[in-house]
Amino acid sequence: MKLFIDTANIADIRRLNELGIVDGVTTNPSWISRDSKGRSFKEIVQEICREVKGPVSAEVTSTDTAGMLKEARDISTWAKNTVIKLPTTAEGLKALKTLSGEGIKTNMTLVFSANQALLAGKLEATFVSPFIGRLYDAGYDGMQLIKDCTAIYRNYGFKTKILAASFREPREITEAALAGADIATVKPELVEQMIKNPFTDAGLKSFLDSWAAMKKQK
Numbered sequence: 001m002k003l004f005i006d007t008a009n010i011a012d013i014r015r016l017n018e019l020g021i022v023d024g025v026t027t028n029p030s031w032i033s034r035d036s037k038g039r040s041f042k043e044i045v046q047e048i049c050r051e052v053k054g055p056v057s058a059e060v061t062s063t064d065t066a067g068m069l070k071e072a073r074d075i076s077t078w079a080k081n082t083v084i085k086l087p088t089t090a091e092g093l094k095a096l097k098t099l100s101g102e103g104i105k106t107n108m109t110l111v112f113s114a115n116q117a118l119l120a121g122k123l124e125a126t127f128v129s130p131f132i133g134r135l136y137d138a139g140y141d142g143m144q145l146i147k148d149c150t151a152i153y154r155n156y157g158f159k160t161k162i163l164a165a166s167f168r169e170p171r172e173i174t175e176a177a178l179a180g181a182d183i184a185t186v187k188p189e190l191v192e193q194m195i196k197n198p199f200t201d202a203g204l205k206s207f208l209d210s211w212a213a214m215k216k217q218k
């Protein structure tokens with residue numbers, strides 16, 4: 001499973017990229033707004049695209065198809081690895097159909113049902129982003145959506161990659177991998193939690209204590 005980082009914070013992206021585990025980045029208007037520090041959307045996206053070789057999703061903010069297409073065509077010139085994030089609405093699906101025809105990479109976002117994912121697959125989105133955590137927040141089974149998406153895409157041979165998003169805890173990343181998600185996009189703090197394990201720390205301490213005790217005897 002590929003791992004994308006779900007943030008627009010360049011310091012976090014750089015730190016995690018040094019580990020060699022970052023296959024791409026997803027941003028959204030909230031992440032861009034949180035980390036803009038007076039810089040433009042374009043500057044932030046270009047900086048991320050220079051740091052990470054893989055796909056970098058940048059979201060349109062228009063709600064009509066014409067506006068989405070105008071933004072998408074502009075964003076796609078900012079760097080070779082930009083991916084256009086579109087909301088999964090009727091207007092967004094119309095924009096997707098046109099962008100698929102133009103060979104522009106897309107990420108259908110805010111997906112909360114298997115039917116939305118089915119439509120994104122039919123229209124040949126590059127990625128589809130089911131929001132697991134927001135479904136759990138509302139009392140639904142977020143992981144079932146990933147299972148449904150993988151089964152539907154397998155049934156029809158859709159090439160769209162399932163980019164599981166909106167994770168709340170590390171266990172959900174394991175479950176998404178088991179359910180067959182192609183990619184997980186994960187917030188930096190959750191990536192840290194994927195790495196860290198108290199048993200690893202305790203085991204390492206005990207090994208190093210043994211080593212120090214042996215050195216003392218010499």
Ligand code: G3P
Pocket residue numbers: 006026027028131133134165166167185
């Ligand atoms: O990138 C979209 C998604 O991951 C947002 O997550 O935590 O706002 O539901 P969250």
